[in-house]
Amino acid sequence: MPTLKQIVEDDHTPAGRAFALLIQSLILLSMVEFSMDTLPNLPDGVRAALKWFEIFSVSVFSIEYILRIAVADSRVAYLFSFFGIIDLMAILPYFVGLPFDLRSVRAMRLLRLFRLFKLARYSAAVRRFHLALRIAKEEIVLFLFATIILLFLGAVGIYYFEGDAQPETFGSVFHCLWWAVETLTTVGYGDVHPITVGGKAFTLGILLIGLGVIAVPAGLVATALAKARQLEDEGVEP
Amino acid sequence: MPTLKQIVEDDHTPAGRAFALLIQSLILLSMVEFSMDTLPNLPDGVRAALKWFEIFSVSVFSIEYILRIAVADSRVAYLFSFFGIIDLMAILPYFVGLPFDLRSVRAMRLLRLFRLFKLARYSAAVRRFHLALRIAKEEIVLFLFATIILLFLGAVGIYYFEGDAQPETFGSVFHCLWWAVETLTTVGYGDVHPITVGGKAFTLGILLIGLGVIAVPAGLVATALAKARQLEDEGVEP
Amino acid sequence: MPTLKQIVEDDHTPAGRAFALLIQSLILLSMVEFSMDTLPNLPDGVRAALKWFEIFSVSVFSIEYILRIAVADSRVAYLFSFFGIIDLMAILPYFVGLPFDLRSVRAMRLLRLFRLFKLARYSAAVRRFHLALRIAKEEIVLFLFATIILLFLGAVGIYYFEGDAQPETFGSVFHCLWWAVETLTTVGYGDVHPITVGGKAFTLGILLIGLGVIAVPAGLVATALAKARQLEDEGVEP
Amino acid sequence: MPTLKQIVEDDHTPAGRAFALLIQSLILLSMVEFSMDTLPNLPDGVRAALKWFEIFSVSVFSIEYILRIAVADSRVAYLFSFFGIIDLMAILPYFVGLPFDLRSVRAMRLLRLFRLFKLARYSAAVRRFHLALRIAKEEIVLFLFATIILLFLGAVGIYYFEGDAQPETFGSVFHCLWWAVETLTTVGYGDVHPITVGGKAFTLGILLIGLGVIAVPAGLVATALAKARQLEDEGVEP
Numbered sequence: 001m002p003t004l005k006q007i008v009e010d011d012h013t014p015a016g017r018a019f020a021l022l023i024q025s026l027i028l029l030s031m032v033e034f035s036m037d038t039l040p041n042l043p044d045g046v047r048a049a050l051k052w053f054e055i056f057s058v059s060v061f062s063i064e065y066i067l068r069i070a071v072a073d074s075r076v077a078y079l080f081s082f083f084g085i086i087d088l089m090a091i092l093p094y095f096v097g098l099p100f101d102l103r104s105v106r107a108m109r110l111l112r113l114f115r116l117f118k119l120a121r122y123s124a125a126v127r128r129f130h131l132a133l134r135i136a137k138e139e140i141v142l143f144l145f146a147t148i149i150l151l152f153l154g155a156v157g158i159y160y161f162e163g164d165a166q167p168e169t170f171g172s173v174f175h176c177l178w179w180a181v182e183t184l185t186t187v188g189y190g191d192v193h194p195i196t197v198g199g200k201a202f203t204l205g206i207l208l209i210g211l212g213v214i215a216v217p218a219g220l221v222a223t224a225l226a227k228a229r230q231l232e233d234e235g236v237e238p
Numbered sequence: 239m240p241t242l243k244q245i246v247e248d249d250h251t252p253a254g255r256a257f258a259l260l261i262q263s264l265i266l267l268s269m270v271e272f273s274m275d276t277l278p279n280l281p282d283g284v285r286a287a288l289k290w291f292e293i294f295s296v297s298v299f300s301i302e303y304i305l306r307i308a309v310a311d312s313r314v315a316y317l318f319s320f321f322g323i324i325d326l327m328a329i330l331p332y333f334v335g336l337p338f339d340l341r342s343v344r345a346m347r348l349l350r351l352f353r354l355f356k357l358a359r360y361s362a363a364v365r366r367f368h369l370a371l372r373i374a375k376e377e378i379v380l381f382l383f384a385t386i387i388l389l390f391l392g393a394v395g396i397y398y399f400e401g402d403a404q405p406e407t408f409g410s411v412f413h414c415l416w417w418a419v420e421t422l423t424t425v426g427y428g429d430v431h432p433i434t435v436g437g438k439a440f441t442l443g444i445l446l447i448g449l450g451v452i453a454v455p456a457g458l459v460a461t462a463l464a465k466a467r468q469l470e471d472e473g474v475e476p
Numbered sequence: 477m478p479t480l481k482q483i484v485e486d487d488h489t490p491a492g493r494a495f496a497l498l499i500q501s502l503i504l505l506s507m508v509e510f511s512m513d514t515l516p517n518l519p520d521g522v523r524a525a526l527k528w529f530e531i532f533s534v535s536v537f538s539i540e541y542i543l544r545i546a547v548a549d550s551r552v553a554y555l556f557s558f559f560g561i562i563d564l565m566a567i568l569p570y571f572v573g574l575p576f577d578l579r580s581v582r583a584m585r586l587l588r589l590f591r592l593f594k595l596a597r598y599s600a601a602v603r604r605f606h607l608a609l610r611i612a613k614e615e616i617v618l619f620l621f622a623t624i625i626l627l628f629l630g631a632v633g634i635y636y637f638e639g640d641a642q643p644e645t646f647g648s649v650f651h652c653l654w655w656a657v658e659t660l661t662t663v664g665y666g667d668v669h670p671i672t673v674g675g676k677a678f679t680l681g682i683l684l685i686g687l688g689v690i691a692v693p694a695g696l697v698a699t700a701l702a703k704a705r706q707l708e709d710e711g712v713e714p
Numbered sequence: 715m716p717t718l719k720q721i722v723e724d725d726h727t728p729a730g731r732a733f734a735l736l737i738q739s740l741i742l743l744s745m746v747e748f749s750m751d752t753l754p755n756l757p758d759g760v761r762a763a764l765k766w767f768e769i770f771s772v773s774v775f776s777i778e779y780i781l782r783i784a785v786a787d788s789r790v791a792y793l794f795s796f797f798g799i800i801d802l803m804a805i806l807p808y809f810v811g812l813p814f815d816l817r818s819v820r821a822m823r824l825l826r827l828f829r830l831f832k833l834a835r836y837s838a839a840v841r842r843f844h845l846a847l848r849i850a851k852e853e854i855v856l857f858l859f860a861t862i863i864l865l866f867l868g869a870v871g872i873y874y875f876e877g878d879a880q881p882e883t884f885g886s887v888f889h890c891l892w893w894a895v896e897t898l899t900t901v902g903y904g905d906v907h908p909i910t911v912g913g914k915a916f917t918l919g920i921l922l923i924g925l926g927v928i929a930v931p932a933g934l935v936a937t938a939l940a941k942a943r944q945l946e947d948e949g950v951e952p
Contacts, residue, residue, distance in 0.1 A: 031390070035411035107394040110387050114241060125376035138839035142444065142831060149824050151442075152745070156821040159752060167942055173749035181442045185449060187426035188901035190666055204865075204895045208858065211899060212931040217450040219936025222457025222695070225377055227940060232396060235384060271626065273649035276635060345632040348625050356616060363614035382684065389680075418514045423687060425664035428904055455688040460695025460933070463615055469596060507866070511887035514873060583870040586863050591948035595858060601852035620922065627918075657918045661805025661925060693926040701853055704939060 005071040008064075011115065020115060023064055027109050030057040035105065062091045081114065128232060132224035143216045147184075150213055154180035154206045161199035166192075185212040243309040246302075251358050253338035258353060261302055265347050268295040272344065280415075300329050321350065366470065381454045385422075388451055392418035392444045399437035422448040484540075487591065496591060499540055503585050505548040506533040510582065538567045559588065604708065608700035619692045623624045623660075626689055630656035637675035642668075660686040719785040722778075728854045734829060737778055741823050744771040748820065758868035769808075797826065798897065842946065846938035857930050861898075864927055868920045875913035880906075898924040 005226040010016040030053075036042070037050050065087050072078040079088075092107040117126050133140075155176035162170035169192040170176050179192045183203065194200050240253040248254040253436035268291075274280070275288050303325050310316040316327075328344040357395050371378075400408035407430040408414050417430045421441065430439050478491040486492040506529075512518070513526050525595040526615065541563050548554040555564075593602050631652035638646035640657075645668040646652050655668045666695075670676050716729040724730040744767075747800045750756070751764050779801050786792040793802075804820040832844050845853075846903040869890035876884035884890050897917065908914050 014439075038280065038410040039412065040405070040409050074460070080351050101446045103619075104292070104394050104398040107391050112392060113387065114383075117383075120908035121381065123369045128377070128390055131379065135943070136939075138836055139842065142836065142839050145828075145831075147446065151825065152824060153821055156748075156818050157414075160818040163752070168755070171754050172752040174753065177828065178438050181438070182426065182431075183901055185445045186662065186900045186902075187421055187445070188424075188664065188896065188903045189428035189431040190903035190905060191428060192430050193896075193903040193905050200892050201894070207895065207899045207901070208861065211928060212854070212935060214449060215453060215929060216935050216939075217455050218453035219698070219933050220939060221450060221454050222461050223375075223936050223940040225458060226461040227943075229373070229465075269646065276639070276648040277650065278643070278647050342632050342636040345629055348628060351625065352621075355621075359616055360618065363618050364528065366615065367618065380689070405565075416676050419676070420664065421668075423683045424662045424900065425659055425683070426662075426666075426902065427664045427669040428666035429669050452687060455690060457689035457695050457933075457936070459688060459692050460699050463612075463692075463696060464699040467611070467703075492800065495810040510870075514877070516881070516885050533744040538768075548767040580870050583867055586866060589863065590859075593859075598852055598856065601856050604853065605856065616926070623922065654914050656901065657914070657921065659919045662900045663897055663921070664900075665902045665904035667904060667907050689926060691929060694929035695933050697926060697930050698937050701850075701930075701934060702937040705849070705941075 008067050008071050011216060023060075024113055024116065026057050026060055027112055030054070030061075031107060031110060033057070036186035041093060058091055061087070064096075065091060073170065086111070099131070105131060124232075128225060128228040131228040131231070135227055136220040139220050140217050143220070145215060148205070150210055151180045151202065154184060157202050157206060158199055161196050161202050161203050162194050162196050165196050165199070180206075183207070184214055186211075242305065246305050246309050249353065261298075262351055262354065264295050264298055265350055268292070269345060269348060271295070295465060296329055296332050299325070303329060324349075329372075344352060362470075364455075366463060366466040369466040369469070370459060373465055374458040374462035377458050378455050381458070384451050388444070388448055389418045390446070391417065392422060395440050395444060396432060396437055399434055399440050400432050403434050403437070418444075421445065422452055424449075480543065484543050484547050499536075500589055500592065502533050502536055503588055506530070506537075507583060507586060509533070534570050535565055536561070540568075541567060562587075600664075600708075604701060604704040606706070607704040608697060611703055612634035612696040615696050616693050619689060619696070622689050626654045626682070626686055627653065627660060630660060630686070633678050633682060634670060634675055637672055637678050638670050641672050641675070659683065660690055662687075718781065722781050722785050732843065737774075738827055738830065740771050740774055741826055744768070744775075745821060745824060747771070771807050772805055775801070776808075780806060827862060838946075842939060842942040845942040845945070846935060850934040850938035851940055853934050854931050857934070860927050864920070864924055865891065865894045865898060868898060868924070871916050871920065872913055873906060875910055875916050876908050877919075879910050879913070894920075898928055900925075 002013045006013050007015045009018045011020050027157070033050050035052050037047070037054075042050075068069040068078060068087065069075055069086075078084045086105065086108045090109050114126075117123065122143055154219075155173050159170060159173050163172075170179065175192075179194075181187075182189055182192070184206070194203055240248075240251045240282070244251050245253045245257045247256050271288050271291050275292075280288075288427065305326065306322075307313055316322045322345045328347050351362075355361065393411050396417055397408060397411050397414040400414070400417060401410075408417065413430075417432075419425075420427055420430070424446070432441055478486075478489045482489050483491045483495045487496050501711070509526050509529050513523070513530075514628050515581075518526075544554060544560075544563065545551055554560045556596045564579065590602075593599065622671050628649075631649050634655055635646060635649050635652040639648075646655065655670075657663075658665055658668070660682070716724075716727045720727050721729045721733045725734050728776060747767050751761070751768075757762075782792060782798075782801065783789055792798045800819065800822045804823050828840075831837065864902050866887075869887050872893055873887050873890040876888075876890070884893065887924070889906075893908075895901075896903055898920070908917050
């Protein structure tokens with residue numbers, strides 16, 4: 001018979017798999033419930049049903065939280081781990097009155113769904129992904145840093161060109177930062193855009209540099225995953 | 239003399255090639271006809287001609303469907319295959335009255351055009367593409383899953399920031415999901431965009447993560463195709 | 477002393493280099509002239525100066541055209557080559573009255589500027605680029621074909637969802653094709669966008685597939701260039 | 715005891731590290747101050763505090779500038795180096811009256827923050843990045859050149875189609891260039907977009923080519939970084 005620890009923490013036993021599946025289904029359902037609850041014009045009956053389901057799922061999550069603490073090798077480590085804090089935040093608001101709404105944070109529990117990938121086929125893919133991140137980590141950090149610097153330089157530059165022409169939308173470097181974000185990521189909502197010749201020329205310049213910087217991390221992940229696959233094929237113990 | 243089966247299923251005989259070419263041309267033409275038929279202000283003469291062409295092409299497709307069933311090794315396998323269902327949907331509405339319009343589904347027949355690539359040069363490229371998908375399949379699934387989780391987390395996050403400020407467009411998590419789709423794919427129509435400082439800062443954060451996730455599958459396909467080419471050069475039987 | 481043929485066709489002699497530089501500078505300047513001439517509110521003096529410069533440059537290009545014919549190994553081959561036709565189109569409108577304006581076509585002469593890359597350092601890069609195109613050509617064609625099919629399927633799909641809701645902008649498959657172009661390329665001007673729930677869900681679906689198709693050719697070029705570099709390093713004669 | 719030269723130029727001594735950290739923190743803070751100073755509605759007290767901080771930071775930067783000149787191996791080389799000019803521009807406006815505002819240029823000092831990456835872990839990543847740029851430099855230049863040619867050809871082409879239909883926004887090749895920039899980079903603000911059938915078809919054509927050109931440099935950087943990592947692993951002295 002499986003021990004409680006095996007049920008809660010070990011996905012490889014049938015009981016553990018059933019427990020994990022139950023929790024993950026409930027996470028998914030509680031997210032559907034949370035999303036539906038934000039709909040403005042729900043019939044009272046539906047809203048009441050959602051409320052009952054919420055109470056049920058929070059109860060299960062509370063029991064799960066207590067069980068995880070009980071069986072953890074190191075309780076302190078679990079309590080202050082990423083998922084330990086997320087798990088607490090998902091249930092806390094129901095027990096103590098809080099001055100701010102933590103319900104959005106519950107969505108982070110969705111990250112627990114990645115456990116689904118612990119299946120044989122996908123556990124290799126997850127391992128390769130971790131290896132790829134280790135291979136390319138420094139370059140990714142370097143390019144994220146360059147991206148942030150570039151966003152700021154873009155904001156200062158466009159402020160110089162558009163600040164006077166469009167004081168409503170480019171009135172400070174912070175306003176301009178929003179333009180830099182939506183331009184360099186190529187989202188381009190169109191709520192802010194340059195209208196002066198200088199601003200447009202500057203946009204061209206910063207985009208020519210920016211496109212070659214911002215798209216690099218995705219390419220790094222892709223090539224590092226290819227490398228990780230190759231290391232695996234060669235039987236190199238990463 | 240070629241058998242009926244060779245004509246219908248085998249592109250390597252002259253008769254089979256002629257049959258395939260006829261069907262594929264007709265698919266293309268019937269798509270042009272379908273597209274033109276949606277134009278609002280057509281002269282009656284043109285619309286009548288389109289109607290006649292539709293009757294002709296559906297007749298040919300019906301005969302083709304019967305032939306395919308007749309010559310199939312396993313009739314059940316063909317009937318319930320992807321193309322078997324598409325082929326049926328392309329002709330069904332003309333024989334039985336249906337409560338909904340299936341004509342759009344006919345466009346899926348265009349996928350049959352990929353058979354054009356069975357030419358010598360391109361059959362190698364298609365084989366490499368299948369090999370590449372097999373190489374990178376798990377990673378692609380992993381990243382598609384991560385994309386969907388990210389879209390949902392983005393929707394929940396922006397709901398927290400913009401839900402009160404713009405109840406019309408960010409009024410529920412489902413509304414916000416639309417924002418997440420057009421932002422993380424960098425389409426950015428501009429019909430919905432954050433206006434609060436918190437929402438804009440959150441957009442920056444989710445985009446910095448999102449750009450590094452959503453663009454990865456394309457990179458994976460590209461590197462896997464390079465790998466497939468290399469395996470082929472090395473004469474490794476995939 | 478260099479022969480006329482060396483001057484006109486051979487960039488490796490000093491005289492040939494001077495001739496090439498003269499023509500290329502003039503191409504660039506005539507493009508600046510053409511662009512300025514489209515400005516609506518130019519002073520008469522400037523417009524007259526532009527006119528004089530146009531006459532001068534067309535004269536030089538005409539002499540160049542005659543020289544190229546004169547020294548060509550095969551005159552017919554030059555006359556019907558890509559650049560032979562472009563060169564003719566750049567001067568023809570000044571000698572015969574034409575029912576349509578060919579001046580825009582002159583811009584194609586800019587492609588002649590790629591000759592600048594015949595410098596030692598860059599001729600290797602151009603050679604690698606040609607090799608890369610040869611390596612990945614079939615895959616690029618395959619993905620461009622898939623892109624076009626996808627654009628059409630996207631147009632038909634969105635017509636099904638938005639055709640009735642927005643007859644002005646999604647009123648036919650051709651209208652919808654424009655939406656498909658600006659959405660799948662992630663340009664997203666915002667002049668057309670779905671408003672129905674079905675249309676938005678379809679947009680998500682087609683984008684998840686589309687992003688993984690449309691960005692692949694660029695990745696293929698990049699990986700093929702890496703491969704070409706590697707072949708060169710290994711001294712493999714491509 | 716460290717010499718003055720070691721403190722100012724050498725990050726590897728404790729004193730040098732402290733000096734570098736002080737300057738870099740001050741650069742960051744002076745950028746925050748500069749950004750806040752552009753906010754339109756600041757209380758007088760805050761603005762005064764910002765002014766005092768500006769005087770303080772410019773004083774420190776002036777002392778730093780003098781020290782850098784004093785300890786430089788070659789003073790002329792420093793004075794006319796990229797950072798030498800930026801450092802001067804960051805302080806000059808406070809000592810001489812200038813007819814134009816150089817404060818934006820100060821933001822370039824942020825590039826000094828890349829020195830943070832001289833830490834052991836990241837100095838390898840920076841070295842790999844430099845190696846990658848050297849590997850792919852010619853191809854990157856080639857593709858940037860192709861991008862600029864393509865932007866111009868796109869502008870001329872759309873002018874031909876949209877010039878008459880939308881004289882306000884597509885009235886000259888220069889106006890059209892702005893459209894080409896926001897379209898080919900896929901930003902797509904939506905302030906300018908084609909409305910004619912010809913213009914829309916041309917947009918599709920130029921995008922199919924453009925997407926395969928503009929995204930290549932980022933892919934080149936990614937694959938070259940992968941190559942640089944591989945060279946390092948093989949112990950090849952780059």
